[in-house]
Amino acid sequence: MDGKPMPDRFLRLHPNAKALLRDVPVLAFDRFRDTFLSQVAAGARVSAYFASPRGADSVRLLAVLSQPVSATLAVFATDVGASFPALTPDCSQAHWFEREIAEQWGVVPQGHPWLKPIRFHASYAPNRDAWQRRPGDPIRPADWDFFRAHGAEVHEVAVGPVHAGVIEPGHFRFQCHGENVLHLEISLGYQHRGVERTLIGGPDARSIHRVETLAGDTTIGHAIAHSMAVEALAGIKVPAKAQILRGIMLELERLANHTGDLGALAGDVGFLPTLSYCGRLRGDFLNMTALLCGSRFGRGMVRPGTVRFDADKERIQRLTEHLDQTMRGVRSAVSLLWETPSVMARFEHTGALTREAAAALGLVGVAARACGLEQDVRTDFPFGVYRFAHVPVSTWDTGDVFARAWVRWMEIQRSYEFIWDNLMALPEDPLPPLPLGAELEPDAIVVSLTEGWRGEICHVALTDAAGRFAHYKVVDPSFHNWFGVAMALRNQQISDFPLCNKSFNLSYCGHDL
Amino acid sequence: MLNVLKARWHQGYRTIPYPRAAPSLPDRFRGVPQVRFSLCPDGCRACMDACPTGAVGTDDHGKRRIDLGRCLFCGECSAACPAEAIVFTTDHQLAVRERRDLCLHEGGVLKRAAALEKKMLRLFGRSLKFRQVSAGGCNACEADINVLTTIGFDLGRFGIQIVASPRHADGLLVTGPVTRNMALALQKTYAAVPAPCLVVAVGACAISGGPYAGLPDQNNGVPPAIPVDLYIPGCPPHPITILDGFLRLLNKIA
Numbered sequence: 175m176d177g178k179p180m181p182d183r184f185l186r187l188h189p190n191a192k193a194l195l196r197d198v199p200v201l202a203f204d205r206f207r208d209t210f211l212s213q214v215a216a217g218a219r220v221s222a223y224f225a226s227p228r229g230a231d232s233v234r235l236l237a238v239l240s241q242p243v244s245a246t247l248a249v250f251a252t253d254v255g256a257s258f259p260a261l262t263p264d265c266s267q268a269h270w271f272e273r274e275i276a277e278q279w280g281v282v283p284q285g286h287p288w289l290k291p292i293r294f295h296a297s298y299a300p301n302r303d304a305w306q307r308r309p310g311d312p313i314r315p316a317d318w319d320f321f322r323a324h325g326a327e328v329h330e331v332a333v334g335p336v337h338a339g340v341i342e343p344g345h346f347r348f349q350c351h352g353e354n355v356l357h358l359e360i361s362l363g364y365q366h367r368g369v370e371r372t373l374i375g376g377p378d379a380r381s382i383h384r385v386e387t388l389a390g391d392t393t394i395g396h397a398i399a400h401s402m403a404v405e406a407l408a409g410i411k412v413p414a415k416a417q418i419l420r421g422i423m424l425e426l427e428r429l430a431n432h433t434g435d436l437g438a439l440a441g442d443v444g445f446l447p448t449l450s451y452c453g454r455l456r457g458d459f460l461n462m463t464a465l466l467c468g469s470r471f472g473r474g475m476v477r478p479g480t481v482r483f484d485a486d487k488e489r490i491q492r493l494t495e496h497l498d499q500t501m502r503g504v505r506s507a508v509s510l511l512w513e514t515p516s517v518m519a520r521f522e523h524t525g526a527l528t529r530e531a532a533a534a535l536g537l538v539g540v541a542a543r544a545c546g547l548e549q550d551v552r553t554d555f556p557f558g559v560y561r562f563a564h565v566p567v568s569t570w571d572t573g574d575v576f577a578r579a580w581v582r583w584m585e586i587q588r589s590y591e592f593i594w595d596n597l598m599a600l601p602e603d604p605l606p607p608l609p610l611g612a613e614l615e616p617d618a619i620v621v622s623l624t625e626g627w628r629g630e631i632c633h634v635a636l637t638d639a640a641g642r643f644a645h646y647k648v649v650d651p652s653f654h655n656w657f658g659v660a661m662a663l664r665n666q667q668i669s670d671f672p673l674c675n676k677s678f679n680l681s682y683c684g685h686d687l
Numbered sequence: 688m689l690n691v692l693k694a695r696w697h698q699g700y701r702t703i704p705y706p707r708a709a710p711s712l713p714d715r716f717r718g719v720p721q722v723r724f725s726l727c728p729d730g731c732r733a734c735m736d737a738c739p740t741g742a743v744g745t746d747d748h749g750k751r752r753i754d755l756g757r758c759l760f761c762g763e764c765s766a767a768c769p770a771e772a773i774v775f776t777t778d779h780q781l782a783v784r785e786r787r788d789l790c791l792h793e794g795g796v797l798k799r800a801a802a803l804e805k806k807m808l809r810l811f812g813r814s815l816k817f818r819q820v821s822a823g824g825c826n827a828c829e830a831d832i833n834v835l836t837t838i839g840f841d842l843g844r845f846g847i848q849i850v851a852s853p854r855h856a857d858g859l860l861v862t863g864p865v866t867r868n869m870a871l872a873l874q875k876t877y878a879a880v881p882a883p884c885l886v887v888a889v890g891a892c893a894i895s896g897g898p899y900a901g902l903p904d905q906n907n908g909v910p911p912a913i914p915v916d917l918y919i920p921g922c923p924p925h926p927i928t929i930l931d932g933f934l935r936l937l938n939k940i941a
Contacts, residue, residue, distance in 0.1 A: 293868075295904060314868075336820060336872055336876055340829050340833045343820075363868050364823075364868045365821075365824075366866055366904055367823050367864065367866055367902060368902055372902060379736070379738070379763075380739040383739045383740075383759055384899070387897075387898055390824070390825030390827030390830070391825075391830060447691055447695065450838050451838075453837030453838065454701050454837050457837065457839055461713070464715070465713045466715075468713060468715030468716050471827045471830075474761045474763075483715065506693075506698065509694075510690060510691060682821075683823065683824070
């Protein structure tokens with residue numbers, strides 16, 4: 175080598191647009207690594223980084239880095255055998271992805287600082303396991319060494335999988351000194367249903383239903399991401415009215431969840447008025463979703479190529495009345511938070527993350543925007559109706575529970591305006607019927623991105639020679655953000671854990687899939 | 688403080704009058720289906736092909752049926768049908784006591800959940816505490832159980848409460864297909880509830896595995912070792928459907 179670095183090589187891909195797999199450069203590992211690290215150093219974020227099988231002894235690592243400046247994705251690959259030098263020591267964002275690669279395909283990222291399973295399932299590769307477990311060895315969730323703090327009066331607190339509230343299961347292990355949390359390690363995987371692998375060979379009649387339940391509170395977000403992937407591969411054009419209705423559904427989903435979260439945050443600091451009101455108001459937004467499609471969670475609405483339920487003038491009229499009335503209720507309920515000193519005293523300076531930490535960890539969505547990072551798929555990689563209707567990015571810079579609550583409140587107002595504007599703009603003509611029998615492009619790749627209410631949702635679909643899914647990767651926003659919860663808990667009171675956790679409100683099954 | 692009172696006044700009284708008055712459900716809500724397979728054109732299997740979970744199919748005797756325990760209430764069968772053989776009504780009263788009661792045949796009428804036996808009613812009729820266990824649930828069933836505790840439904844007025852510990856509970860609300868990684872935790876939670884333990888399976892996943900039925904990482908719902916007292920179908924069931932099931936169990940709706 176003459177010391178001159180080789181230029182980065184990658185496929186520049188637009189989200190929601192297909193490319194042929196043969197156009198994705200397969201680099202030598204060193205060049206893959208250099209490209210990965212230099213792109214991240216230049217401001218790219220890891221949207222997906224995963225392995226797909228390639229014969230008995232090797233896997234192909236595929237990196238999808240998002241570059242908001244050019245609104246494009248850098249896609250590149252490398253082939254590795256039983257192990258490869260981990261990128262994590264040089265790039266914190268790779269941490270969780272490399273643990274996933276190790277668990278799924280039994281390939282060891284050497285030098286990874288904390289190589290543990292993230293979901294606790296058997297390796298997908300026969301006779302290859304990153305931890306030399308034999309086939310048939312029992313695999314129990316959270317049954318592993320945890321990071322330990324030592325010293326006088328240091329103690330450990332274990333919580334879960336079954337929690338006190340009506341929430342999904344997960345295990346949390348705190349290292350504490352008195353009330354002070356030195357370290358929190360989060361061990362998930364209890365919700366693992368193995369969804370990704372069941373999408374292979376599809377799409378079929380079951381695919382969309384499994385996608386709708388990847389994270390049930392994000393039915394619309396995931397269904398749109400999946401549909402856009404299928405539409406890109408099949409060359410289907412979605413009618414404008416369907417695009418607008420999808421946008422309205424996505425923002426209703428955001429309104430319901432953000433409103434519920436603000437209520438739950440109020441509950442976690444013992445402020446009951448906002449808790450009570452927001453609990454009901456969240457339901458009102460869900461009822462608006464049901465008014466459009468019959469399901470409070472938007473099940474059955476979004477389908478590749480279209481939406482299944484139209485909205486006529488009379489329905490839109492009812493929706494706008496309901497929306498206005500509910501929004502008045504939300505304003506009255508939420509504004510109490512900001513003017514109540516006992517609430518603000520608990521929200522401010524609790525669970526703070528710096529902008530630098532958020533960027534280094536690759537956080538997405540509300541959690542990232544609450545640290546001052548201006549990132550939002552609706553603006554950075556506009557899709558569907560967002561190409562025409564702009565939603566301003568809402569940020570705050572204190573990175574604490576207050577910031578995560580405040581960003582939600584700002585987004586509630588923006589989503590309301592968006593829905594209002596788009597209901598007015600909805601074409602009156604009925605939805606055209608779906609053209610039948612579209613085939614997917616064979617040997618192709620597509621990356622679709624949407625901004626769910628938690629943040630960036632990324633679906634990557636690879637097709638085989640017959641135009642069926644050969645590999646399907648889902649990155650839920652929670653996958654990026656769980657580590658943020660652990661970091662936010664450092665040097666906090668353990669009693670603030672519920673508050674910090676709720677301020678992120680991440681999905682367990684979205685992570686565990 | 689004045690603003691808190693002002694907001695209280697503005698928010699008003701919001702608890703629904705159910706079960707005194709019928710709930711208001713949207714026209715597109717998909718509840719109990721009306722099944723008339725006698726209308727099926729010869730050889731037509733459009734509904735069966737459209738069904739993602741095999742809920743529409745044939746039983747052991749070769750008779751066509753819809754199994755609401757597997758049904759996601761997506762309405763794809765109804766949309767695919769050329770003859771209105773399956774029509775979803777807005778009837779929300781879906782809960783039953785026996786698994787087999789969820790199968791609807793030609794002209795079938797759903798056998799709604801009967802009340803608990805006298806002895807159990809004496810124990811639980813005025814105070815029933817549940818512990819919820821999510822075992823692979825996608826957070827939709829969980830969310831619509833949670834909604835019951837809000838002021839809109841106010842579960843507490845019926846003497847029903849969701850509690851933090853199985854030791855304080857009279858029964859379990861199970862959601863999810865019971866993932867392999869949650870099977871042990873579910874079993875332990877069940878064992879921790881003092882007998883007799885009422886078990887309610889909420890949602891298609893807990894009843895049959897739902898969209899995940901047959902996959903290796905899950906258990907097709909609540910295992911036989913944990914006998915179920917009440918089945919509440921849906922994906923997810925509407926909160927009013929869940930409430931209706933509880934109230935039938937406690938003999939508060941006849």
